[in-house]
Structures are given as C-alpha cells and as structure tokens.
Amino acid sequence: DTEVTQTPKHLVMGMTNKKSLKCEQHMGHRAMYWYKQKAKKPPELMFVYSYEKLSINESVPSRFSPECPNSSLLNLHLHALQPEDSALYLCASSQVRGAGESYEQYFGPGTRLTVT
Amino acid sequence: GQNIDQPTEMTATEGAIVQINCTYQTSGFNGLFWYQQHAGEAPTFLSYNVLDGLEEKGRFSSFLSRSKGYSYLLLKELQMKDSASYLCAVRDDTGGFKTIFGAGTRLFVKA
Numbered sequence: 001d002t003e004v005t006q007t008p009k010h011l012v013m014g015m016t017n018k019k020s021l022k023c024e025q026h027m028g029h030r031a032m033y034w035y036k037q038k039a040k041k042p043p044e045l046m047f048v049y050s051y052e053k054l055s056i057n058e059s060v061p062s063r064f065s066p067e068c069p070n071s072s073l074l075n076l077h078l079h080a081l082q083p084e085d086s087a088l089y090l091c092a093s094s095q096v097r098g099a100g101e102s103y104e105q106y107f108g109p110g111t112r113l114t115v116t
Numbered sequence: 117g118q119n120i121d122q123p124t125e126m127t128a129t130e131g132a133i134v135q136i137n138c139t140y141q142t143s144g145f146n147g148l149f150w151y152q153q154h155a156g157e158a159p160t161f162l163s164y165n166v167l168d169g170l171e172e173k174g175r176f177s178s179f180l181s182r183s184k185g186y187s188y189l190l191l192k193e194l195q196m197k198d199s200a201s202y203l204c205a206v207r208d209d210t211g212g213f214k215t216i217f218g219a220g221t222r223l224f225v226k227a
Contacts, residue, residue, distance in 0.1 A: 056214055107159050
C-alpha cells in the first residue's frame with residue numbers, strides 16, 4: 001500500500017468556523033508533512049513530524065494547529081482562518097533515513113480549502 | 117538562504133527529447149528530487165540524486181553536479197501525458213531535514 005489518503009477532498013468554511021483536515025498512511029513512514037499550495041505555485045512546507053513529534057514549524061500562524069495522534073495519522077486543525085488561507089493543503093509522508101539516503105515523499109491528493 | 121531556479125514554461129513536440137534545468141543555492145544540501153505534478157493533482161516522485169552523475173529510470177533521467185549547484189531532468193520519447201509541471205526540490209538539512217521546492221516548470225507537449 002503506497003497510498004496517502006486525505007479527507008475531506010473539498011472544504012468550504014467561514015472565518016469563524018473550526019474544522020480539521022485528516023491524513024493517513026500505512027506505509028510505516030515515520031515522517032509526515034503538511035504543505036500549502038496556491039495555484040501555479042510550488043508546495044510550501046508548513047510542518048514536519050518525525051516519530052510523532054513536531055520537528056519543523058515554518059513560522060505558520062497559530063490558527064493552524066497540527067496534531068500527530070499516532071504513526072499513521074496526521075491532523076491539521078483550523079480555526080479563525082482568513083480568505084487568503086484558501087489553498088490546496090497537501091499531506092505527505094516519507095521514511096526517516098540518514099544523510100545520503102533517498103527519502104522521497106509520497107503525497108496525498110490534497111484538500112481544496114476555501115475560506116469565505 | 118535557499119534559492120531554486122527553473123524555467124517557468126517549456127514547450128516540446130511529441131516524440132522529442134526535452135531537458136529541464138534547475139539551479140540551486142542552499143547551505144545544507146543533501147540531495148535533489150524531481151517531482152511531476154499534473155494540474156489539480158498531488159506531486160509524484162520521479163527521481164533522486166545525491167551524488168554527481170546521471171540517474172536513469174526508463175524515459176526519465178536526472179543529472180546532478182553538486183559543485184555547480186545544477187541539475188537537469190531529461191525526458192525522452194515525449195508523450196502527451198507528460199504535459200505537467202516538473203518540480204525541482206532540494207533536501208536541506210539545516211535545522212532539521214526538509215524539502216524545499218522550486219517554482220516548477222510547466223511543460224506543454226504538442227502533437
């Protein structure tokens with residue numbers, strides 16, 4: 001199974017709503033990532049979890065709150081978002097390996113988020 | 117800091133060969149990836165280089181020169197389905213391992 005799944009596929013939320021994005025993988029990967037991607041732009045790294053611990057937070061506003069309940073699941077909790085937060089949110093996973101070793105990332109299909 | 121440059125768009129003909137270049141500057145370089153992304157879909161992994169030289173995988177090859185901060189992706193026998201964005205991404209181990217993506221090259225394959 002080389003699949004990363006994400007739910008929901010589409011989400012429309014108001015600026016006062018609270019919602020969560022979910023990501024799941026069963027490849028035994030111990031690194032999981034959240035990216036934000038705007039149209040015709042590359043993915044921008046938001047968070048990295050390694051062995052279920054937050055290892056990188058790329059100065060993301062606190063209205064985005066990640067959570068890694070176990071080695072297979074990754075959530076992104078959303079609260080008080082702004083219209084400019086509308087984007088495709090991609091989850092990815094990879095092995096955690098040493099220097100010089102490939103650790104390609106497997107991406108989920110993404111959640112298309114619209115903030116109204 | 118980090119900087120990754122690649123051409124914005126390229127057009128090529130079905131059956132031809134195309135080379136997409138990528139130059140990078142990063143302090144903690146530890147490997148370079150190429151990903152393919154079709155419009156509205158997630159990126160998919162194509163290749164990985166960490167040592168200088170050419171890696172070949174079917175119709176796709178990737179080259180790396182660490183001393184020049186340069187890579188290219190070579191696509192042979194182009195097919196219409198190869199029309200997509202090609203993202204050059206660099207692994208940077210400064211402050212924890214992370215992958216930094218270039219802006220991508222949109223490739224249009226015409227008949």
